[in-house]
Amino acid sequence: QQQVKQSPQSLIVQKGGISIINCAYENTAFDYFPWYQQFPGKGPALLIAIRPDVSEKKEGRFTISFNKSAKQFSLHIMDSQPGDSATYFCAARDSSYKLIFGSGTRLLVRP
Amino acid sequence: DTAVSQTPKYLVTQMGNDKSIKCEQNLGHDTMYWYKQDSKKFLKIMFSYNNKELIINETVPNRFSPKSPDKAHLNLHINSLELGDSAVYFCASSQARQGEQYFGPGTRLTVT
Numbered sequence: 135q136q137q138v139k140q141s142p143q144s145l146i147v148q149k150g151g152i153s154i155i156n157c158a159y160e161n162t163a164f165d166y167f168p169w170y171q172q173f174p175g176k177g178p179a180l181l182i183a184i185r186p187d188v189s190e191k192k193e194g195r196f197t198i199s200f201n202k203s204a205k206q207f208s209l210h211i212m213d214s215q216p217g218d219s220a221t222y223f224c225a226a227r228d229s230s231y232k233l234i235f236g237s238g239t240r241l242l243v244r245p
Numbered sequence: 246d247t248a249v250s251q252t253p254k255y256l257v258t259q260m261g262n263d264k265s266i267k268c269e270q271n272l273g274h275d276t277m278y279w280y281k282q283d284s285k286k287f288l289k290i291m292f293s294y295n296n297k298e299l300i301i302n303e304t305v306p307n308r309f310s311p312k313s314p315d316k317a318h319l320n321l322h323i324n325s326l327e328l329g330d331s332a333v334y335f336c337a338s339s340q341a342r343q344g345e346q347y348f349g350p351g352t353r354l355t356v357t
Contacts, residue, residue: 166343168345170348175350175351176350176351177249177335177337177348177349177350177351178288178335178348179347179348180345180346180347183345221286223288227343230300230301231301231342231343232290232293232301233290233346235287235288235289237285237286237287238286238287238288240286
């Protein structure tokens with residue numbers, strides 16, 4: 135119940151394309167869903183986050199879509215750029231404020 | 246003007262040794278965390294402190310002992326290191342338990 139399942143494990147997209155990463159969860163007590171971006175040799179950095187009372191949040195080229203009934207959320211990266219190549223993690227926060235991370239998606243954007 | 250810093254960045258040591266990793270944040274946050282990222286990139290919380298009080302203690306071997314001398318520092322001491330302890334350890338901080346978490350650059354620990 136504390137798991138967050140993330141897919142795909144890796145993703146290759148052409149420059150200018152849309153990158154889509156999906157996550158699913160079981161615990162309905164999760165109340166906050168952030169996405170983190172991690173470059174090689176660096177720590178994860180918060181990219182965008184959403185709360186379950188909102189179905190979509192957009193910040194620049196990054197959009198989270200949230201489907202509460204399906205217990206799924208996804209990250210869309212529009213107009214993907216080579217600089218977006220990184221590992222992306224979804225996460226969910228439980229009632230003890232603990233972040234449960236997905237297994238990560240390695241994104242490669244080809245020029 | 247680094248927000249969350251960790252030392253050392255790399256740590257190579259032999260099995261059975263004891264080592265420490267230090268973490269400092271200059272964001273004025275009151276909550277700090279230690280995470281472990283394994284070779285498959287899986288990121289899992291180990292400990293969390295709020296105002297120097299331990300609030301999250303996952304099922305981590307008691308060879309791992311966190312210490313928070315003040316709100317800006319959270320150190321991780323590991324006794325009797327084992328091969329399976331090899332990983333990247335991240336420190337993070339947030340303002341309050343529900344605040345956005347800021348991660349440090351990580352410490353890559355290799356146990357030989």
